[in-house]
Amino acid sequence: MSTAHLQKLDTGYYxxxxxxxxxxxxxxxxxxxxxxxxxxxxxxHLPLEEPLRQSMYALGEAAALRAYARLDASLGDxxxxxxxxxxxxxxxxxxDIVAIGSLGYTAWHRPRPTPPxxxxxADPNRIAWRTxxxxxxxxxxxxxxxxxxxxxxxxxxxxxxxxxxGLHRAVLNLGGIANLTLLPGxxxxxxxxxxxxxxxxxxxxxxxxxxxxxxxxxGDWAAGGHPIPALLERLLQDEYFxxxxxxSTGPERFNMDWLQQRLxxxxxxxxQATLVQLTVETVGRALQQYAPDCQExxxxxxxxxxxxxxxxxxxxxxxxxxxxTAHYGVDPDYVEAVACAWLARRxxxxxxxxxxxxxxxxxxxxxxGAVYHRPQQGSTVSASD
Ligand SMILES: Nc1ncnc2c1ncn2[C@@H]1O[C@H](COP(=O)(O)OP(=O)(O)O)[C@@H](O)[C@H]1O
Ligand SMILES: [Mg+2]
Numbered sequence: 245m246s247t248a249h250l251q252k253l254d255t256g257y258y259x260x261x262x263x264x265x266x267x268x269x270x271x272x273x274x275x276x277x278x279x280x281x282x283x284x285x286x287x288x289h290l291p292l293e294e295p296l297r298q299s300m301y302a303l304g305e306a307a308a309l310r311a312y313a314r315l316d317a318s319l320g321d322x323x324x325x326x327x328x329x330x331x332x333x334x335x336x337x338x339x340d341i342v343a344i345g346s347l348g349y350t351a352w353h354r355p356r357p358t359p360p361x362x363x364x365x366a367d368p369n370r371i372a373w374r375t376x377x378x379x380x381x382x383x384x385x386x387x388x389x390x391x392x393x394x395x396x397x398x399x400x401x402x403x404x405x406x407x408x409x410g411l412h413r414a415v416l417n418l419g420g421i422a423n424l425t426l427l428p429g430x431x432x433x434x435x436x437x438x439x440x441x442x443x444x445x446x447x448x449x450x451x452x453x454x455x456x457x458x459x460x461x462x463g464d465w466a467a468g469g470h471p472i473p474a475l476l477e478r479l480l481q482d483e484y485f486x487x488x489x490x491x492s493t494g495p496e497r498f499n500m501d502w503l504q505q506r507l508x509x510x511x512x513x514x515x516q517a518t519l520v521q522l523t524v525e526t527v528g529r530a531l532q533q534y535a536p537d538c539q540e541x542x543x544x545x546x547x548x549x550x551x552x553x554x555x556x557x558x559x560x561x562x563x564x565x566x567x568x569t570a571h572y573g574v575d576p577d578y579v580e581a582v583a584c585a586w587l588a589r590r591x592x593x594x595x596x597x598x599x600x601x602x603x604x605x606x607x608x609x610x611x612x613g614a615v616y617h618r619p620q621q622g623s624t625v626s627a628s629d
Contacts, residue, residue: 250593252342253342253589253592253593254589254593255276255277255278256276256340256341256342257274257275257276257285257336257340257341257342258274258275258276258277258341258342258343258344258345258585258586258588258589259272259273259274259327259330259331259341259343259344259345259377259585259588260272260273260275260344260345260346260347260580260581260582260583260584260585260586260587260588261323261326261327261344261345261346261347261366261371261581261584262346262347262348262349262580262581262584263292263319263323263348263349263366264349264419264420264545264580265350265419265420265421265445265494265495266419266420266444266445266448266546267292267297267300267301267349267420268291268292268297268448268458268459268546269289269290269291269292270289270290270292270319270322270323270326271287271288271289271577271578271580271581272287272288272289272290272326272327272329272330272581273286273287273288273330273578273581273582273584273585274286274287274330274331274334274336274341274585275582275585275586277586277589280404280405281405281573282405282573282574282582282586284573284574284575284578284582285334285336286330286333286334286336287330287575287577287578287581288326288329288330288333289326289577290322290325290326290329292322294458296318296322297458299311299315300315300349300351301495303315303351303352304352304496305352305496312351312363312365315349315351315365316365316366316367317367317370319348319349319365319366319367320365320366320367320368320369320370320371321370321374322366323346323348323366323370323371324370324371324373324374324375325374327344327371327375327377328374328375331375338375338376338377341377342378342588342589342592343377343378343379343380343588343589343591343592343615344371344372344375344377344378344379344380344585344588345379345380345381345383345584345585345586345587345588345589345591345613346366346368346371346379346380346381346584347364347381347383347397347580347584347587348364348365348366348368348381348382349364349365349366350362350363350364350384350395350494351363351364351365352494352496353384353394353395353492353493353494353496354496355388355393355394355395355491355492360388360393360394361385361388362384362385362388362394362395364381364382364383364384366381368380368381368382368614368616369616371616372616372617372618372619373619375618376618376619377618378592378615378616378617378618379588379615379616379618380587380588380591380592380613380614380615380616381613381614381616382613382614383397383584383587383591383612383613384397384612386610386611386612386613387597387610387612389610390597390607390610391607392490392607392610393490393491393492394492395423395439395492395494396417396423396425396437396438396439396492397583397587397612398417398423398425398437398579398580398583399415399423399425399435399437400587400590400597400598401579401582401583401586401587402415402425402427402437402583403425403427403435403598404586405572405574405586406427406542406569406572407427407435408427408429409429409430409431410429411429411539411540412427412428412429412535412537412538412539412540413427413429413538413539413540413541413542414426414427414531414535414538414540414541414542415427415541415542415544415569415579416527416541416542416543416544416545416557417544417545417579417580418443418444418523418543418544418545418546418547418548418550418553419443419444419545419546419547419580420442420443420444420445420448420494420495421439421441421442421443421445421493421494421495421498422439422440422441422442422443422523422526422527422545422547423437423438423439423440423492424437424438424439424440424527424530424531425437426531426534426535426538428535436489436490436534436535437489437490438489438490438491438492438530438534439491439492439493439494440523440526440527440529440530441484441485441493441498441522441523441526441527442493442498442519442522442523443523443545443547443553444459444545444546444547444550445495445498445499446498446499446503446519446522446523447459447460447466447516447519447520447523447550447553448460449499449500449503450500450503450512450515450516450519451465451516453500454512454515454516455512460516460550460552462549462550462551462552463520463550463551463552463553463554464551464552465513465516466513466516466517466519466520466550466552466553467517467551467552467555468513468517469511469512469513469514469515469516469517469518470514470517471514471517471518471520471521472508472510472514472515472517472518474508475506475507475508475510475515475518476518476521476522476525478506478508479503479506479518479519479522480522480525480526482502484497485526485529489530489534503519517552520550520552520553520556521556523547523553523557524553524556524557524560525560527557527560527561528557528560528561531561531564538561538564539564539565540564540565540567541557541561541564541565541566541567542567542568542569542571542572543557543566543567543568543569543576544568544569544574544576544577544579544580545576545577545579545580546577548568548576548577554566587612587613588613590611590612590613591611591612591613591615592615594611595611596608596609596610596611597609597610597611597612
């Protein structure tokens with residue numbers, strides 16, 4: 245690699261794209277990275293139409309192969325459209341972007357028993373072809389091949405961006421599933437990353453089922469309810485919560501069936517309030533178990549907009565300071581998208597997983613992601629999408 249090329253890979257712009265388990269939107273961000281600082285130069289989210297969302301939720305272990313294949317293609321096109329829109333808004337050109345890092349949409353994730361597998365859709369071939377930008381995707385499966393969980397995949401970025409010597413920190417991403425990265429203030433202690441359990445996925449599911457709404461705006465409905473202690477206790481009995489880290493999960497486990505099997509008669513708003521407590525309690529327990537000295541909890545993901553969750557969390561974690569990642573320069577709605585951009589850069593620089601900073605337990609040295617090269621020059625790629 246020439247020095248100039250290496251310099252471009254190191255300091256150039258990258259785009260990150262993903263659709264999380266909430267399937268609310270495709271999130272995109274353009275960023276560049278220097279030292280241990282992220283410069284976010286553009287961001288955008290493209291909300292998903294309800295029928296598309298429904299067909300994504302309907303994917304399951306027994307779904308027809310055709311349903312996966314069709315969504316793989318149509319989400320690939322949607323990711324490409326999001327990328328092109330974001331490019332236009334940013335004022336940058338195709339050639340300014342070194343690569344896109346796409347996490348796709350995780351259609352099915354099962355880290356155990358053997359063999360582990362994880363299926364990401366949103367065809368990266370279509371993203372590369374339609375945007376004219378080299379695309380890096382399939383980050384989870386090399387991690388699994390190397391003995392890791394394949395999720396959460398963002399802790400390595402959290403380490404790079406948010407770790408601060410001398411300060412015990414943690415990063416909590418409140419997505420469909422809540423994931424926590426524990427960043428000890430001492431270099432010698434290794435970083436732990438885990439999915440603590442359900443967050444928005446059950447909150448969205450329950451309000452959709454009870455009131456036909458896509459989300460509990462600001463957490464107002466939950467705030468008007470009262471948690472049901474007996475229900476909370478039943479929910480907490482799931483063995484996932486007692487399992488040791490590293491661990492990962494998804495809507496394959498925490499879904500409407502799971503909730504309905506454990507429900508006891510009660511007011512629907514009280515159930516919503518109980519689900520808020522479930523999220524908060526499982527995060528609180530993980531913090532107590534793995535980082536009892538945590539001084540600062542950095543918050544990101546769509547759940548930061550749910551005041552009921554944030555308020556309950558701040559009560560639960562006591563003296564740990566609760567701050568938005570915005571406080572440290574990264575918009576909480578785009579931390580994951582930025583992490584995807586960072587993972588693409590890491591892949592092209594051929595940086596492997598660092599020993600001791602590997603949250604998902606993969607073998608140090610594993611280089612995550614597969615590269616889908618942009619079309620050769622002279623092919624017809626249009627930005628007028
Ligand atoms: N204004 C809001 N009020 C309450 N909840 C919100 C708000 N905005 C977003 N959310 C929640 O955040 C979710 C999306 O979060 P996100 O981080 O994108 O999760 P994922 O990565 O799983 O897609 C929504 O489905 C919703 O539950
Ligand atoms: Mg989302």
